Amino acid sequence: MRAEEKGGRVLRDEEFGAYVAARRPHLFRSAWLLCGDSHRAEDLVQETLAKLYVAWPRVSRLDTVDAYVRRMLVNGHIDEGRRPWRRERPTAEPPDSPSPGLGAEEDDDLWAALRALPAGQRRVVVLRHYWGLSIEETAADLNVGTGTVKSQTSAALASLRRILSPELAGTSTTHDDPGENR
Known part of the structure; x- marks a missing residue:
């Protein structure tokens, strides 16, 4: 291998390795x-990183590398869901390994709540809420309108609120005077 080829490839590999x-x-x-499954998540990340390496x-010259990779990840998840063997669901699932950053109980509660939501x-x-994207960025990543993002966010948060905090599900989220509703 010539020196300039080796130097360029080494630099590319170092930059890519640092990003990963x-x-x-x-x-x-x-x-x-x-996807809610650590094994499928690992496969999805691996496939995304393999495509990213190419x-x-x-x-790497883009200002928005994270946005590009995030879109690859979401599109990979959507594509994976279209494959026939991914439509099969077991009736009883053994618990996955806990996700990073959460305890086992919070992990189970979070995934149960997320699993109750439709995929969209x-x-x-x-x-x-995890990536912290704006409504417009989310709409662009999912190739939907901003109204769809707003309505799906509202419906999803209401569902999550009911599931994760049933005692708060019936309370108002506005700052009204508590005596007004009596």
Whole structure:
């Protein structure tokens, strides 16, 4: 291998390796929130990173590398759901290993609540509240309108509120005078 080829490839590999080392835990957590299974999440991240490596010379010059990778991850999840063997669901699931950053009980509660959401609402919640994207960014990533993002976010948060905090589900989220509703 010539020196300039070796130097360029080494630099590319170092830059890519640094990006992966810094962002992989976040990508795994996002994938886990999307699909709810640590093994499928690992596969999704691995497939995304393999595709990213091929496109790295072009992608690394972008100002929005994270946005590009996030879109790859979400699209990979959508594509995976279209495959016939992914439509099969077991009737009883053994518990997965806990997700990073949560205890086992919170992990189970969070996934049970997310699993209760339709896939579209789950994607919106992950992009809006885990990635912290704006309504417009979420709409662009999912290729839907901003109204769809707003309505799905509202419906998803109401469902999550009912599931995770049933005692708060009937209370108002506005700052009204508590005596007005009596």
